[in-house]
Amino acid sequence: MKLILLGPPGAGKGTQAHYLMDRYNIPQLSTGDMLRAAVNAGSAVDKEVKTIMESGNLVPDKLMIKLISTRLNEPDCENGFILDGFPRTEEQAHALDAMLLERKIILDGVVSLTVDKEAVIKRIVGRYSCSACGMGYHDTLKTPKVPGICDGCGNESFTRRKDDNADTITARLNAYFEKTAPIIPYYKKSGKFIEVDGMQKIMDVHNAIIKVLEINTKH
Ligand code: AP5
Ligand code: MG
Numbered sequence: 637m638k639l640i641l642l643g644p645p646g647a648g649k650g651t652q653a654h655y656l657m658d659r660y661n662i663p664q665l666s667t668g669d670m671l672r673a674a675v676n677a678g679s680a681v682d683k684e685v686k687t688i689m690e691s692g693n694l695v696p697d698k699l700m701i702k703l704i705s706t707r708l709n710e711p712d713c714e715n716g717f718i719l720d721g722f723p724r725t726e727e728q729a730h731a732l733d734a735m736l737l738e739r740k741i742i743l744d745g746v747v748s749l750t751v752d753k754e755a756v757i758k759r760i761v762g763r764y765s766c767s768a769c770g771m772g773y774h775d776t777l778k779t780p781k782v783p784g785i786c787d788g789c790g791n792e793s794f795t796r797r798k799d800d801n802a803d804t805i806t807a808r809l810n811a812y813f814e815k816t817a818p819i820i821p822y823y824k825k826s827g828k829f830i831e832v833d834g835m836q837k838i839m840d841v842h843n844a845i846i847k848v849l850e851i852n853t854k855h
Contacts, residue, residue, distance in 0.1 A: 637662055637716040637849065638741055640723070640732075642820065643749035644812040645805065646756030646763070647834045648841060651772050652749070653720045654788075655842045662716035665707055667700060667724075669770065672797075690798050692807025694724060694815060701731040708735060716744075724811075729819045745849050746823040749834030749841065753809065760800050767795045778838065828852075 637660040641649040653664040668689075675686045688695050704722050707713070723729040736743065762775035768791035773780060781787050786794075799808065823829045830848045834841055 637718075637745075637853070638743050639717070639849075640719045640743065640746045640823070641721075641749070642746060642816070642823070643834060644751060644753075644756055644816075645808040646759040647749040647751045648759075648838065649720045649749065650770075651778075651838055652747075652842060652845060653718045654771060655839075656718050656845070659846065660716060662718060663712045664718045664720050665704065665713075665722065667703060667721040669720075670703055670707070671695060690804065692799060692804040692811060694811050697725055697727040697731070700724070700728055701735075704728075704732070705735050708739065708741075723819060724816045726819055726822070729822055743826075743828050744853050745830050746826065746828045747830045747832060747845055747849075748820060748823075749832055751834040755835060756809070757802070757805055760805055761802065763800055764794045764796045766791050767793045 637656070639656065641653060643649050650664075650666060650668075653666065656662070657664050671685055671689060675682045675689070685695055685699070700722060704719070708717070719732075723732050735741075759774060759777060762777065763772060764775070765772045766786040766788060769786060769789040771786055771788040772778070773794070784792055786792070820829075830845070830852075832841060832844045832848075836844065
């Protein structure tokens with residue numbers, strides 16, 4: 637299964653990617669997670685990336701395209717992948733087309749999660765995740781089954797993102813509507829576009845995604 641997950645910050649891309657990874661046994665290629673890992677590792681270039689991410693703006697296309705192009709060559713992507721957070725601009729979408737063509741990869745679906753602005757702000761402000769496996773949680777909307785223990789891996793430590801604050805959210809939403817939303821018509825024309833109501837309960841969103849994917853991939 638080869639998928640793109642689209643949607644504004646807080647739409648549930650990472651949450652859905654985790655369930656899709658388990659179902660199809662394919663990796664989640666989250667550009668946000670990759671950048672955060674690079675920033676934590678620390679280098680001169682990464683300092684600049686850190687500043688951009690903390691301001692809620694987009695990291696330059698050239699860097700992002702190289703990151704994904706390199707990642708797609710890794711063996712775990714052979715049976716499929718979930719692109720979470722890429723592409724995010726028209727330039728990235730065109731570059732991805734070229735990468736897929738070169739590797740003779742055909743996408744199975746471009747899933748776009750639609751959500752209300754007020755809801756995503758609430759989701760982002762309360763978000764935290766497992767510091768070991770990355771499973772996402774929320775102070776009120778999605779808490780671990782046993783308080784303080786990750787459902788996925790049993791780990792007991794969690795982290796919050798530096799860009800999950802009220803000031804940065806506005807910039808992140810603006811970046812989405814100015815730079816990312818314009819690629820939606822491009823994917824609508826591809827015949828692979830699947831729009832899903834991201835305001836439903838987490839497992840209802842998951843079921844809606846797999847229902848369409850599994851009908852589409854049967855033919
Ligand atoms: P990135 O890490 O991709 O962040 P984002 O796009 O802002 O998206 P989020 O991760 O905030 O939201 P999500 O949709 O994954 O939501 P989640 O599932 O966690 O990017 C960060 C930064 O990196 C960017 O700002 C940019 O600077 C840079 N960057 C990354 N990629 C780039 C690119 N390609 N080009 C340039 N720059 C790039 O859910 C959120 C919360 O809601 C969670 O707490 C969850 O539990 C809860 N939740 C989820 N679904 C539901 C539901 N259905 N109902 C109730 N609660 C829910
Ligand atoms: Mg995410």
